[in-house]
Amino acid sequence: MKKKMIIGSVAALLLGGAVLTGCGSSTTTNSGNNQGAAGPAKTEDKKPTLTMRLADTHPPDYPTVLGDKKFAELVAQKSNGRIKIDVFPSSQLGEEKAVVEQVQLGAIEFTRVSTGVVADFSKAMGVFSLPYIFDNEEHEWKFLNSAEGNKLLDSLSASRFAGLAYYDSGARHFYSRKPITKISDLKGQKIRVIQNKINIDLISALGASATPMPYGDVFSSLQTGVIDAAENNWPSFDTSNHYTVAKNMILDGHQRVPEVLMMSKVAFDKLSDEDKKLVKQAAQESVQYQRDEWKKFEKKSEEKIRAAGVTITEVKDVKPWQDAVKPTIDKYRAEYKDVLDAIDKARK
Structure with missing residues (x-):
């Protein structure tokens, strides 16, 4: 009996320590559900001091989610593991419009969403819903990468979002x-x-x-x-x-209708100037990767659908x-x- 009591006490102490460890960081959010890409080996063991969430409606292997993951990976690299972004695909955090509302309020930090949905919150984004305004992909991206395209992205701040980057979504x-x-x-x-x-x-x-x-x-x-x-x-x-x-x-x-990667302005404004720049750079650097993944996925999808x-x-x-x-x-x-x-x- 005495031996059992000692073992029980040790177990209780160990369990209590684990609970205290789990509660020790108020910045870690749902890390068990993280679908984001891991950072480089040198930052993997570093405990983040800021953890944020990114919501996407598509499945884990979808090109926009792959872009999200690349963005999260780049943020981890650039911050040396100090900032962690957990990516939640498959509408885990809610359907698109509900998520955008939560991002606007600051309850969710990031989302990747169609500009068609954002148009309900920022009227300027409605222009992309107009039919046949782009001749082809080249024409579309020439505009998106122009000063006017970036100005449109910046206009999201009036609706309490920080526009970070455009992602490809084809025709x-x-x-x-x-x-x-x-x-x-x-x-x-x-x-x-x-x-x-x-x-x-x-x-x-x-x-x-x-x-x-x-x-x-x-x-x-x-x-x-x-x-x-x-x-x-x-x-x-x-x-x-x-x-x-x-x-x-x-x-x-x-x-x-391009996709947009955006952040809650409430959350963005809390970042230091250095971190704001870091997040924007990571977003822009993730674009080419996302576009390349889009082209590969689009071709594979077309072949699958025709074969069906x-x-x-x-x-x-x-x-x-x-x-x-x-x-x-x-x-x-x-x-x-x-x-x-x-x-x-x-x-x-």
């Missing part, structure tokens, strides 16, 4: 449970869109019915017929498994589509005149 196309080989096939279809006014106007201009809903609800809604169609890029069509229930896709490329027997229709002449959505462009032209002029300048 968006329509896919449906029903055959779609021409523009008239969309008429009357219920199409899921990101919840912003421009997207709703775009779908209406094509004669369809816009149905805003969270990204996580799209698969079941397609499966049950709550919606007929949705629109997105190749990788999202793939990883969401939407191609298993929507067997028709038309490559109209109506939008090129999805009917793919390529749009040979985009002019009828442009003509159909002209009222949408005209409606917002005055509001986005300066940005649209800059996009046109980048084309030349």
Whole structure:
């Protein structure tokens, strides 16, 4: 009995020490769920003095999440392990709009989100939802990397965000449970869109019915017929498994809506000037890596979807589509005149 009491006391002391150790740092947040890339060997054993969270809606191997992880890795390197960013993919911290609200309040420090979603919080970002404003990827990135593109990123501060970098998201196309080989096939279809006014106007201009809903609800809604169609890029069509229930896709490329990596301004303003610079540099340096991963993933997704027997229709002449959505462009032209002029300048 005495021996058991001694062993029990030792165990209790050890357990108490472990609990105290776990509670010793108020800066560590959910490190057990960290999906971020590890820092270099020389910083792995250093205990961070600041731990923050980055939310993403996509799965762990998705190109935006890989970009998030590269960003977290670069921050760890540049801070010599002092700053740690835990990446939470797969909507672990909530759906996109709810997460953006939490970032705005400072409850979550970072998110990677579509500029289409951000448009509900920062009207200037709505310009990317306008259809057919970019000719191709080169044109898009020439604008994003321009002074006007950076100015647009900086404008997020008015909505209590710190815009850090743009990430690639390719071109968006329509896919449906029903055959779609021409523009008239969309008429009357219920199409899921990101919840912003421009997207709703775009779908209406094509004669369809816009149905805003969270990204996580799209698969079941397609499966049950709550919606007929949705629109997105190749990788999202793939990883969401939407191609298993929507067997028709038309490559109209109506939008090129970049992603944005952003930080809560509440959290950003608490950083030292040195750390603000460090975080911005890490974000910008992660962009090329994310774009390279996007290209690889996009190609693999397209091959997978075609092999699965999805009917793919390529749009040979985009002019009828442009003509159909002209009222949408005209409606917002005055509001986005300066940005649209800059996009046109980048084309030349």
